[in-house]
Amino acid sequence: MTKRNLNIIYLAILFVFAILFLPNFALAQEHPNLILTKAGVEKIRAELGNVHLFDASLAALKKEVDTEIALGIETPIPKDYSGGYTHARHKKNWFLLQKAGVLYQILDDKKYAIYVRDMLMQYEKMYKTLPLHPKTRSYARGKLFWQCLNDANWLVYVSQAYDCIYNFLSKEERNRLETNLFRPFADHISVNSPQFYQRVHNHSTWGNAAVGMIGLVMNDQELIDRALYGIKDMNLDKTAKDDDGGFINKDGKAGFLANIEEPFSPDGYYNEGPYYQRYAMYPFLIFAVGLQNVRPDLKIFEYKDGVLLKSINALLNLSDADGDFFPLNDGQKGMSYYNSALISAVDISYYYGGHDSGLLSIAEKQGKVLLADSGLEVALAIKNGKAKPFDKKSINLTDGPEGKQGGVAILRKESIELVFKYAAQGSSHGHYDKLSYSLYDNGNEVLQDYGLARFVNIEQKGGGNYLKENKTWAKQSIAHNTLVQNETSHFQGKYEIGSKHHSDLYFYDDKDGEVQIASAKENNAYPGTEIHRTMAIIKNEKFEKPFLLDIMKINSDSENQYDLPFYFMGHVMKVNFEYESPAFSVLGEKNGYQHLYVEGKGKPSSEGTIVSWLGRNNFYTLTTATDTSDELLFTRLGANDPKFNLRRDAGFMIRRKNAKNTTFVSIIESHGSYSPVTESAVNSNSSISSLKLVHDDEHYTAVNISDVNGDEFMMIISNTDSNKTSPHKLQINGRDYQWSGPYHFK
Incomplete structure (x- = not known):
C-alpha cells in the first residue's frame, strides 16, 4: 500500500471519528448560528417585502444603523457611571454592532459587515491595554464599564455581531479579535471576576450567557463548559457582598444551568x-x-x-x-x-x-x-x-426552585387586579414586605407598591445607580401595604435572616365566579408573632365593581404596637373622623419611619373608619373596622430626604397599640367616576354602610358586610383547617352557618 493511500485511509478514519464522536463539530463551524441560522436567513430573504410587521421592523432598524454609520465610529476611553457619556456610548455601540450584523445577514450588504469589523478592530486595539474602569464603586469592576455586569451585556450583543460577520472576516482578523479581545474579555468577566460570575443572580446570568455565546461562535468548548457549569475549583469569600447587599456565594452553585435551576x-x-x-x-x-x-x-x-x-x-x-x-x-x-x-x-x-x-x-x-x-x-x-x-386570569405562582417557598397570587375580576405577595426574600433585590399587596383598577394604581429608589441611567441621581433611600425606605416594611410591628421591619431588615424564610400559602381558590381568594401565613417576620392574611376580590350585583376584602389576623405571645399602612393614589375626598394637622412632625427615627411626615392625626368614630379619595377620575373608598382606641395617621413621604430622591406620596395608617392578638378588617371599593369635561360626578359615595368583625377566635374569623340598601353578606374564614372538603359549622348571633372548605361567603 502506498504512502498516499495510507494518508487517505488515515484522513477517512479521522472524518468518521468526527462524525461519530463530535456531532456538533459541523454545526459549530456554520455561521450564523446564534439567533440567526443559515437556513433561517434564506427564508427571511425570500419573504422580504411580503410580511408587513417584519418589513417594518427591518426598515426601522436599517434607518437607525444607517444614520450611525454616517456619523462614524466612536469608542471613547471609559470613565463614567451609568448615564454618563462614555457609558452611554459603549452601550449604544453594543446595540449597533448587533443590529448591523443582522442587517448584513438579511440584506447581504457588505457595508454593515465593514462597519462591524472596523468597530471591533477599534475595540481590539483599545482592550489590549485597557485597565480596570476608573470608577471603583462596584464589587466587580469591568473594563469598558464601571461594573462587570455591563461588560457582560456588551459581550452578549457583540458575540451575535461577530457570529453574523464571522465568514466575512479573514482568518487573520478572526485570530486578532479572538486573541486580543474576545478571549481576554470572557476571562475578565469570569475567571478574573469570580465574585461576579460564580453566583446565582441576574448578574451572573448575563456573565454566563456572554462567555457561552462567544464560546459558541469561537467553537471553544472550554468557554461553553465554563458558561454552563461555572468555574471549577474556585474559592470565594463567603462573606462578600454585592452592590445590592446580597451575599455572593451560593453554596458553590454557579453557571447557566444553576441559574435556571435555582x-x-x-x-x-x-x-x-x-x-x-x-x-x-x-x-x-x-x-x-x-x-x-x-x-x-x-x-x-x-x-x-x-x-x-x-x-x-x-x-x-x-x-x-x-x-x-x-x-x-x-x-x-x-x-x-x-x-x-x-x-x-x-x-x-x-x-x-x-x-x-x-x-x-x-x-x-x-x-x-x-x-x-x-x-x-x-x-x-x-x-x-x-x-x-x-x-x-387569576393565577397563583409558586416561588422557590421546587415551588415550596411561598409565591405570588394575582386575583383578577373585570377591571380589578390584586397582587398578593407571600414569596421568599427574592435574593439581594428582595424587600421586607411579607404578605404585602398592591391593587389596580384597569391598569391604574389604587394602592401602590413603591418599587425601587433609583433613577436608572440618569447620571444626576447617583450615577444612575441605587440610591441609599432604596435601603432606608423602599426595602423597609413600612414602605409597603403590610403589617409593621413595633416600628421594626420584617426580619429586622437583615438579608441574612430574611433569606432563610418565606411565607406559606394557606389556601387559594379562583374557581368561584363570585369570589377570587388567597390566604397565607407568616410566622418568622417577627419571632413569636403569626400573621395570617386573607384577601378576596368579590363580585356581587349589588356593587358597581368588584371590591377587595382584606382580613389580617395577628396572634402574638406579647403585646405590641401594630401599624397597617395604605398607600393610596389620589386626592382625599372625605373621611368620617375628626383629625388635626400637627406642625412639622416626622413619624419615627429609623426603619423607613424617618422618611414619613405626619400630615394628620385622629381617632376613629364608633362606626369604624372611612376614607374616600379620587384617583384617575375614579372614586375609591377604604372602609375598615377599627377600634376606638386606634390612632389614624395621614402620612406623606419625603422627610429626611434633602436631595429629593423620594416621591412625595401620600399614605393612611391605622396604629393599634398595646395589642397582643388582634384582627384588622378592611374593604377597598372602586365606584363611580368624575368627568373634568362635563364636570359631573357619578356614584361618588360608597355602597357599604358598615363592616363588622362579628366573630374572631382561634378557629374562625367572621366578617359582616352591609350595603346602603340593607343587604348583608358574611365572610367566614377557617383559621386552622384549609382542607377543601372539611365540613364546618358555626353559630353567630343565634344563626347557624354550615359549609365545606376553608371559607364561606354568602
Missing part, C-alpha cells in the same frame, strides 16, 4: 421579581437559542420541565392591564412588555414553545419583531390571522 419556580416565577426577570430573560433566551442551534443535544428548552418558556407566560401574567410589570421587590415602575427584551421573549416563546396564538396578540401590541427566525415566524402568523387575545 431562581425559577416550576411555574416560571423568578425569585427576584418581574423587573429583574425581564432583565434576565434576554440572556437566558438568547443563549438558549444559540444552544438550541449549536447544541441541540442539550435540549435546553426542555431543561427543568421547560421552565424558560413557562417563565415568559408567568412574566406576562405579572403585568397589569397596560402591560406594565408589577413592581415587586426592586422594580422600576413603567417597565413593561414593550421593552425590547420582551419582544425577543414573546417571539422566542412562540417559535419554540408550541405556537401559542395568545402571544401573537402581545406581539401585535409591541409592533415589532425580533429580526431572526422566530420573529419571521411570528410576523407570518400575524399576517395569516392566527392571533388571539392573551387571556390574563
Whole structure:
C-alpha cells in the first residue's frame, strides 16, 4: 500500500471519528448560528417585502444603523457611571454592532459587515491595554464599564455581531479579535471576576450567557463548559457582598444551568421579581437559542420541565392591564412588555414553545419583531390571522426552585387586579414586605407598591445607580401595604435572616365566579408573632365593581404596637373622623419611619373608619373596622430626604397599640367616576354602610358586610383547617352557618 493511500485511509478514519464522536463539530463551524441560522436567513430573504410587521421592523432598524454609520465610529476611553457619556456610548455601540450584523445577514450588504469589523478592530486595539474602569464603586469592576455586569451585556450583543460577520472576516482578523479581545474579555468577566460570575443572580446570568455565546461562535468548548457549569475549583469569600447587599456565594452553585435551576419556580416565577426577570430573560433566551442551534443535544428548552418558556407566560401574567410589570421587590415602575427584551421573549416563546396564538396578540401590541427566525415566524402568523387575545386570569405562582417557598397570587375580576405577595426574600433585590399587596383598577394604581429608589441611567441621581433611600425606605416594611410591628421591619431588615424564610400559602381558590381568594401565613417576620392574611376580590350585583376584602389576623405571645399602612393614589375626598394637622412632625427615627411626615392625626368614630379619595377620575373608598382606641395617621413621604430622591406620596395608617392578638378588617371599593369635561360626578359615595368583625377566635374569623340598601353578606374564614372538603359549622348571633372548605361567603 502506498504512502498516499495510507494518508487517505488515515484522513477517512479521522472524518468518521468526527462524525461519530463530535456531532456538533459541523454545526459549530456554520455561521450564523446564534439567533440567526443559515437556513433561517434564506427564508427571511425570500419573504422580504411580503410580511408587513417584519418589513417594518427591518426598515426601522436599517434607518437607525444607517444614520450611525454616517456619523462614524466612536469608542471613547471609559470613565463614567451609568448615564454618563462614555457609558452611554459603549452601550449604544453594543446595540449597533448587533443590529448591523443582522442587517448584513438579511440584506447581504457588505457595508454593515465593514462597519462591524472596523468597530471591533477599534475595540481590539483599545482592550489590549485597557485597565480596570476608573470608577471603583462596584464589587466587580469591568473594563469598558464601571461594573462587570455591563461588560457582560456588551459581550452578549457583540458575540451575535461577530457570529453574523464571522465568514466575512479573514482568518487573520478572526485570530486578532479572538486573541486580543474576545478571549481576554470572557476571562475578565469570569475567571478574573469570580465574585461576579460564580453566583446565582441576574448578574451572573448575563456573565454566563456572554462567555457561552462567544464560546459558541469561537467553537471553544472550554468557554461553553465554563458558561454552563461555572468555574471549577474556585474559592470565594463567603462573606462578600454585592452592590445590592446580597451575599455572593451560593453554596458553590454557579453557571447557566444553576441559574435556571435555582431562581425559577416550576411555574416560571423568578425569585427576584418581574423587573429583574425581564432583565434576565434576554440572556437566558438568547443563549438558549444559540444552544438550541449549536447544541441541540442539550435540549435546553426542555431543561427543568421547560421552565424558560413557562417563565415568559408567568412574566406576562405579572403585568397589569397596560402591560406594565408589577413592581415587586426592586422594580422600576413603567417597565413593561414593550421593552425590547420582551419582544425577543414573546417571539422566542412562540417559535419554540408550541405556537401559542395568545402571544401573537402581545406581539401585535409591541409592533415589532425580533429580526431572526422566530420573529419571521411570528410576523407570518400575524399576517395569516392566527392571533388571539392573551387571556390574563387569576393565577397563583409558586416561588422557590421546587415551588415550596411561598409565591405570588394575582386575583383578577373585570377591571380589578390584586397582587398578593407571600414569596421568599427574592435574593439581594428582595424587600421586607411579607404578605404585602398592591391593587389596580384597569391598569391604574389604587394602592401602590413603591418599587425601587433609583433613577436608572440618569447620571444626576447617583450615577444612575441605587440610591441609599432604596435601603432606608423602599426595602423597609413600612414602605409597603403590610403589617409593621413595633416600628421594626420584617426580619429586622437583615438579608441574612430574611433569606432563610418565606411565607406559606394557606389556601387559594379562583374557581368561584363570585369570589377570587388567597390566604397565607407568616410566622418568622417577627419571632413569636403569626400573621395570617386573607384577601378576596368579590363580585356581587349589588356593587358597581368588584371590591377587595382584606382580613389580617395577628396572634402574638406579647403585646405590641401594630401599624397597617395604605398607600393610596389620589386626592382625599372625605373621611368620617375628626383629625388635626400637627406642625412639622416626622413619624419615627429609623426603619423607613424617618422618611414619613405626619400630615394628620385622629381617632376613629364608633362606626369604624372611612376614607374616600379620587384617583384617575375614579372614586375609591377604604372602609375598615377599627377600634376606638386606634390612632389614624395621614402620612406623606419625603422627610429626611434633602436631595429629593423620594416621591412625595401620600399614605393612611391605622396604629393599634398595646395589642397582643388582634384582627384588622378592611374593604377597598372602586365606584363611580368624575368627568373634568362635563364636570359631573357619578356614584361618588360608597355602597357599604358598615363592616363588622362579628366573630374572631382561634378557629374562625367572621366578617359582616352591609350595603346602603340593607343587604348583608358574611365572610367566614377557617383559621386552622384549609382542607377543601372539611365540613364546618358555626353559630353567630343565634344563626347557624354550615359549609365545606376553608371559607364561606354568602
